[in-house]
Amino acid sequence: MKNSLSILSLAAVLFAARSAQAKLNVVATLPDFGAIAEAIGGDKVKVTSIARGTEDPHFVDARPSFIRVLNQADVLIEGGAELEIGWLPPLVNSARNAKILSDAPGHVILSRGIRLLDVPTGPVDRSMGDVHPLGNPHYASDPANGKIMAATIAAAFSKLDTPNAAFYEANLKKFNDRLDARLAEWSKAMEPFRGTKVITYHKSFDYLLERFGLVLAGTIEPKPGIEPSPTHINALIPRARAEGVKLVIIEPNRPRKTPTYVADSIGAKLLLVPQMVGGHEKIKDYFSLFDYDLARIAEALKQSK
Amino acid sequence: MRKLSFLGCSVALGLTVSAAQAQNNTGEVEQIRRQLQQAYEAFQKAVENYRQVTESLNQRLEQLQPKEGRAAPPVAAKPSAAGTTNVPAAAVAESKPWSPTDPIRIGTAQNYIGVSFDALVAAGYSTATDIESLQLGGHDPKQRGFTVQNLETTFDGKVDPYFRGQANIVLQIDPEGETIIEAEEAYLETMSLPWNLQVKAGQYFTEFGRLNPTHPHTWDFVDQPLVNGRFFGEDGLRNAGARVSWLLPTPFYSELFLGMQNSQGETATSFRDSHEDSLRFGRPAVDTRVKGFGDMLYAPRYVASFNLADEHTVVAGASGAFGPNASGTKTDTQIYGVDLFYKWKPRWHSKGFPFVSWQTEAMYRRYEAGAFAGDVDNPALPSETLRDWGLYSQLNWGFRRGWVASLRGDYVTGEKAALNPDPDRDKRWRVSPALTYYPTEFSKLRLQYNYDDREHVGTDHSVWLQFEFLLGAHAAHKF
Numbered sequence: 001m002k003n004s005l006s007i008l009s010l011a012a013v014l015f016a017a018r019s020a021q022a023k024l025n026v027v028a029t030l031p032d033f034g035a036i037a038e039a040i041g042g043d044k045v046k047v048t049s050i051a052r053g054t055e056d057p058h059f060v061d062a063r064p065s066f067i068r069v070l071n072q073a074d075v076l077i078e079g080g081a082e083l084e085i086g087w088l089p090p091l092v093n094s095a096r097n098a099k100i101l102s103d104a105p106g107h108v109i110l111s112r113g114i115r116l117l118d119v120p121t122g123p124v125d126r127s128m129g130d131v132h133p134l135g136n137p138h139y140a141s142d143p144a145n146g147k148i149m150a151a152t153i154a155a156a157f158s159k160l161d162t163p164n165a166a167f168y169e170a171n172l173k174k175f176n177d178r179l180d181a182r183l184a185e186w187s188k189a190m191e192p193f194r195g196t197k198v199i200t201y202h203k204s205f206d207y208l209l210e211r212f213g214l215v216l217a218g219t220i221e222p223k224p225g226i227e228p229s230p231t232h233i234n235a236l237i238p239r240a241r242a243e244g245v246k247l248v249i250i251e252p253n254r255p256r257k258t259p260t261y262v263a264d265s266i267g268a269k270l271l272l273v274p275q276m277v278g279g280h281e282k283i284k285d286y287f288s289l290f291d292y293d294l295a296r297i298a299e300a301l302k303q304s305k
Numbered sequence: 306m307r308k309l310s311f312l313g314c315s316v317a318l319g320l321t322v323s324a325a326q327a328q329n330n331t332g333e334v335e336q337i338r339r340q341l342q343q344a345y346e347a348f349q350k351a352v353e354n355y356r357q358v359t360e361s362l363n364q365r366l367e368q369l370q371p372k373e374g375r376a377a378p379p380v381a382a383k384p385s386a387a388g389t390t391n392v393p394a395a396a397v398a399e400s401k402p403w404s405p406t407d408p409i410r411i412g413t414a415q416n417y418i419g420v421s422f423d424a425l426v427a428a429g430y431s432t433a434t435d436i437e438s439l440q441l442g443g444h445d446p447k448q449r450g451f452t453v454q455n456l457e458t459t460f461d462g463k464v465d466p467y468f469r470g471q472a473n474i475v476l477q478i479d480p481e482g483e484t485i486i487e488a489e490e491a492y493l494e495t496m497s498l499p500w501n502l503q504v505k506a507g508q509y510f511t512e513f514g515r516l517n518p519t520h521p522h523t524w525d526f527v528d529q530p531l532v533n534g535r536f537f538g539e540d541g542l543r544n545a546g547a548r549v550s551w552l553l554p555t556p557f558y559s560e561l562f563l564g565m566q567n568s569q570g571e572t573a574t575s576f577r578d579s580h581e582d583s584l585r586f587g588r589p590a591v592d593t594r595v596k597g598f599g600d601m602l603y604a605p606r607y608v609a610s611f612n613l614a615d616e617h618t619v620v621a622g623a624s625g626a627f628g629p630n631a632s633g634t635k636t637d638t639q640i641y642g643v644d645l646f647y648k649w650k651p652r653w654h655s656k657g658f659p660f661v662s663w664q665t666e667a668m669y670r671r672y673e674a675g676a677f678a679g680d681v682d683n684p685a686l687p688s689e690t691l692r693d694w695g696l697y698s699q700l701n702w703g704f705r706r707g708w709v710a711s712l713r714g715d716y717v718t719g720e721k722a723a724l725n726p727d728p729d730r731d732k733r734w735r736v737s738p739a740l741t742y743y744p745t746e747f748s749k750l751r752l753q754y755n756y757d758d759r760e761h762v763g764t765d766h767s768v769w770l771q772f773e774f775l776l777g778a779h780a781a782h783k784f
Contacts, residue, residue, distance in 0.1 A: 052615075052652050054652040054653050055652065055653075055654060056654060056655050056656055056657070058656070059654065059655075059656050059657035061618070061648070061650055061657075061784055062782070062783060062784045063610065063612060063618050063784050064558035064608075064610035064618075064620060064784055065557065065558050065610055065611070065612050065618075067552065067558050067560075068552070068555075068556075068557065068558040071501065071552055086746070090782070090783045093469060093494070093496070094503075094552075094783075095552075096495075096496065096497060096498065096501055096502070096503050096552060097497070098496070098497030101466075101496060101497060102463070103466075126745075126747060129745075130745075225656075225745065226745065227706060227707065227744075251655075252653065253653040253654060253655045254655050255655060255706065
């Protein structure tokens with residue numbers, strides 16, 4: 001008993017020491033959120049991202065090591081809108097960290113304040129596939145949403161670490177200015193391709209397409225999260241051909257066989273576009289994600305003209 | 306009291322004074338009264354006017370408001386956030402009021418309780434004529450033809466700021482066609498105790514090894530491993546109790562559990578189970594009352610996990626379960642177990658595929674069996690210690706999206722004792738290949754073959770086809 005008590009007090013001391021450290025310990029579910037948190041927090045935060053940039057964000061393993069990571073977190077940044085529903089809740093439940101429970105200031109949900117696409121207006125059931133009742137959760141693919149996410153993160157950091165509020169506010173401004181400048185460049189580069197029709201695998205690039213005026217003509221999946229069926233593909237091909245689809249965009253981790261077949265059948269180009277920061281070695285932060293992805297899309301469309 | 310009398314005096318004084326003045330100036334009073342009345346009327350009229358204006362403005366506001374969205378999101382309200390680019394203003398999803406024509410959804414983020422229903426049904430054939438003793442699990446397929454294995458309703462949610470709660474109510478239909486109901490689990494769990502502690506209390510599966518605390522629909526095979534069936538009985542080791550767990554401040558994940566549960570009943574088969582007045586290991590059950598803390602079931606567990614080179618995860622654990630058993634008045638049981646889980650999942654997985662996972666559990670049981678004087682039908686047995694051990698090892702290969710090929714090996718055996726043979730302790734082994742197809746996370750179809758070899762019984766072949774469907778909020782699984 002005496003032993004376990006001294007172990008307990010040791011743990012308490014370790015904990016006190018940790019909380020005395022100046023840096024906010026930030027855990028982001030996806031590397032995109034982590035990248036923005038790094039831009040806002042600078043050297044005042046330590047950011048850990050759970051999912052890897054190459055992964056399917058809906059199917060991340062709830063590895064026990066993340067329990068320990070979340071246990072020590074001051075801030076948990078999640079996408080919300082049921083993006084991480086398949087793996088985050090048991091981790092948070094096991095982490096026994098009051099700072100990141102659902103109503104705590106340290107639990108930051110980025111979908112708040114963002115206009116979500118595909119919000120179902122009628123009844124939803126699972127025969128429609130993985131339709132998210134709150135809307136399409138892949139909103140981070142629109143760089144303009146980066147400003148809303150950054151503002152949410154900066155507000156949370158300022159609240160949790162008041163002495164550095166001005167620092168976060170200044171970084172937010174820097175981030176926004178940089179993003180505004182880049183958005184102007186990206187929009188200019190994508191301007192010639194406005195109205196171009198594309199196909200994606202999952203509805204994961206809808207926000208990006210909408211931002212730059214590309215039109216989603218169909219998806220390889222017949223319904224969100226449902227594997228392609230021959231019937232669907234056979235209907236998709238003539239429709240895509242008739243609509244003059246130029247590009248089939250898929251994430252690098254998707255199965256290639258069906259998308260390749262579709263692209264070949266309609267004379268379009270198949271393009272691998274990483275969805276998240278870390279999805280390619282050149283994508284190291286939130287800006288290079290769009291630098292890389294948009295350059296690839298623009299180049300492919302230029303060639304197909 | 307004193308205040309009241311003072312008040313009375315001053316009122317009386319005031320009245321006397323005004324009465325005197327009224328006699329002097331009746332005309333002027335009359336005039337003032339008239340003016341007062343006019344002013345009052347004008348005031349009333351103005352109030353009425355403003356009331357009408359306010360009302361019509363309110364009506365107008367209400368007409369306009371739904372189109373514009375109600376709650377401006379806190380973030381978009383910040384000018385620095387909105388910036389110059391075209392940032393959408395309102396969060397439509399969050400501000401939509403509920404109307405009676407909307408579907409009533411259970412289990413979305415806005416609800417207090419997540420409800421789900423899972424059905425597990427098997428069909429198949431076995432060469433064994435005693436399938437009920439061949440299959441050791443209560444939720445295993447138990448007859449030729451169809452078996453409704455497990456109809457499970459799960460409720461879960463946050464109770465209040467301190468606890469989360471979960472209940473699993475299970476229905477099953479036995480081979481006689483009777484519907485059985487089980488309150489399988491119902492427990493609360495603390496969410497934010499200090500010092501990384503967590504308490505779980507209620508009716509729950511003992512955290513022994515990897516398989517015991519899980520529900521059949523998460524299993525990789527149609528049936529439960531033999532060693533679990535022998536040591537923990539048909540329905541796994543579970544009982545009412547409480548446990549505390551401590552997340553250790555190690556750089557890797559490691560957790561220490563200590564549970565105390567009741568030691569009686571059919572869900573504590575190696576302990577004080579009265580086994581419905583039949584004999585176990587050749588002995589009847591004796592008095593199963595709790596006399597003190599020593600008669601409870603204690604279950605410690607330690608588990609640690611490491612990520613090896615990013616794509617590889619290992620979870621290793623050691624468990625124990627200690628408590629009295631029903632074969633004598635001073636007889637105890639000790640069960641020890643080690644478990645290992647390994648998973649490979651590449652950085653480039655899509656929907657969780659491909660993957661390879663390997664899970665192994667080995668257990669040893671020391672059962673102090675009491676002496677039995679024997680009766681007309683059964684031989685006398687001495688006081689002795691029964692030593693059993695067993696293991697299973699299973700490999701899963703998710704070779705393409707939705708498809709998993711699996712192979713499991715089972716082995717159980719007991720050191721020879723006075724009662725010989727004893728089908729509950731004799732050597733047996735089993736090999737089970739299986740193929741599972743998951744159309745989505747909410748349904749599956751599984752084909753499994755079992756090759757069984759039982760000492761003193763012989764070999765048997767079984768083929769089972771299992772299907773599952775899940776409705777409602779699907780709580781995410783632990784790793």
